[in-house]
Amino acid sequence: MSDDEQTVVANKNKSHRKDKPWDTDDIDHWKIDSFQPSDNKGGTFAEESSFATLFPKYREKYLREVWSAVTRALETHGIACTLDLVHGSMAVRTTRKTYDPYIILKARDMIKLLARGVAITQAVKILNDDTSCDIIKIGNVVRNKERFVKRRQRIIGPDGSTLKAIELLTQCYVLVQGSTVSVMGPHKSLKEVRRIVLDCMKNIHPIYRIKELMIKRELAKDPKLANESWDRFLPKFRKNHLKTSEKTAKKNERLEAKNVAREAAGLEPSTSKDAQKKKVYTPFPPAQQPRKVDLQLESGEYFLKKHEKEAKEAEKRKQKQAETTEKRQAERAEAFVAPAEEAVPTVEEKIKRKRRVMESEMDDEEAEGLEKSKKKKKHKHKLAQE
Incomplete structure (x- = not known):
């Protein structure tokens, strides 16, 4: 075959494109x-x-x-x-x-x-x-002040370890100050830092994003994965918030499984705590509680004069104050109550105790002597009979 037959027909869309000998691979077009x-x-x-x-x-x-x-x-x-x-x-x-x-x-x-x-x-x-900046406002994200301070401290981490990890992975300078976070670095990294900070203020820990960045950095080193999706390598963190109906359904399933196991073992089925506490439904409303005026009419306080009512209230107040003061005095006096201690015996008591001990010992010796003498007499009497 001739060389003319081997020539490749150019695409019509690319027919006007010309070779660019000056455009080599060592040129960075994004610089x-x-x-x-x-x-x-x-x-x-x-x-x-x-x-x-x-x-x-x-x-x-x-x-x-x-x-x-x-x-x-x-x-x-x-x-x-x-x-x-x-x-x-x-x-x-x-x-x-x-x-x-x-x-x-x-x-x-x-x-x-x-x-x-x-x-x-x-x-x-x-x-x-090559350096850009971004000032992230975090003051309006969380309403509760204590919660805001906690989550802001979470960005910094213990001894600034979390902040240092963010700076190393994103090549940015991050400063947490008051109600703002100031960030300096490459434009692409600013987006990552903004995402980490705002997610942290929405109660997503920065460690999840840091792990994701670490995995991406390792994947970027492999040229085989340059044109592939990295979704299968990245961790997926999902919030598992169940509705009340879903929680109740799961609870009922567990209870049914438990009851089946108890019936197989020959035991009575157990009931949930809610079922035990559940009151019997009655269509009639509860009895109406007496009014304050009704109670005053029953006790006769309603018919008292103004100065008599005031005197009665003052007497009640004084009685209550007296009870409170007594209670407080008793609590204070507890600190001054000495613990029960054994009194040191006096010299006379020691002498009396020694005498008692000596007398008891002497009585024991005399009793032993009498028993021995009786035994000897019995022994002599037996010998005399023999």
């Missing part, structure tokens, strides 16, 4: 190149852009100390900044030296992070192109 001054030769912008944010009072001292470092970091990108201690605000704005149109948004994020408690050494990293 974001940094923005240089040469990329914007036009120079200044048409209008000045500015952003401002408030900061809490406790951050004022720290911001005053590090503001020179903030100014130096922003000046390299042509951004001017001001610190207003009277109104408690920070502001950033573009200048004639600004060449990057997006850097003003990065500067805005930087002052936001500084206001939320992030250190200057970490906040400066937001100016890099």
Whole structure:
């Protein structure tokens, strides 16, 4: 066969596509190149852009100390900044030296992070192109304050171990401060951290998400699984909340199985506690309780005069107070009651006791002597008869 016959017919949809010898496999198409001054030769912008944010009072001292470092970091990108201690605000704005149109948004994020408690050494990293930030608001997720504090502490973990695991797996910097969580890192990792934090505030422990991230990291190392679904490897955590009717049905099933086993053993079937406690239904309502006025009429209190009623109430109050005081005095007196102790015998009692012991011993010796003498007499009498 000739070479002309072996030529492959090109697809009509791809007929206009040409070979690109410059497009090789070693080129990263997803790489974001940094923005240089040469990329914007036009120079200044048409209008000045500015952003401002408030900061809490406790951050004022720290911001005053590090503001020179903030100014130096922003000046390299042509951004001017001001610190207003009277109104408690920070502001950033573009200048004639600004060449990057997006850097003003990065500067805005930087002052936001500084206001939320992030250190200057970490906040400066937001100016890099490969770093983004996200401030997650968690204050309105949980209403109960105690529950909110517990779940927020769960994000940090014992000795900060859970937070450290999240930072290592997502390559992000995470700071839990007040009612917000500040996160810095790659854009894809910010979504993972947001998911972990919000799930934790909804009572899903962070360890489940951490396990999932660990499994994904191990699976990413295997090139065979690059184009496959990882759902079969990932753990599935489901909430098992049963309805009341489902709980009752399961309870009844267990009770029936138990009764079958008892009948097979020749025992009486057992009834549930609810059935035992269940009262007999009666269609008639319970008897009406007497009113307060009826009780006063029966006791004759209703016909008493105002001053007599007040005197009676005062007497009852005094009697109740007297009973309470007696009870309290008895409780207090219990602490001062000495425990039962054996009194140390006096010298006279010791002498009397010794005399009694000696007398009892002497009586025992005399009784023994009499018995021996009787035995001897009997023995002599027998010998004399023989």
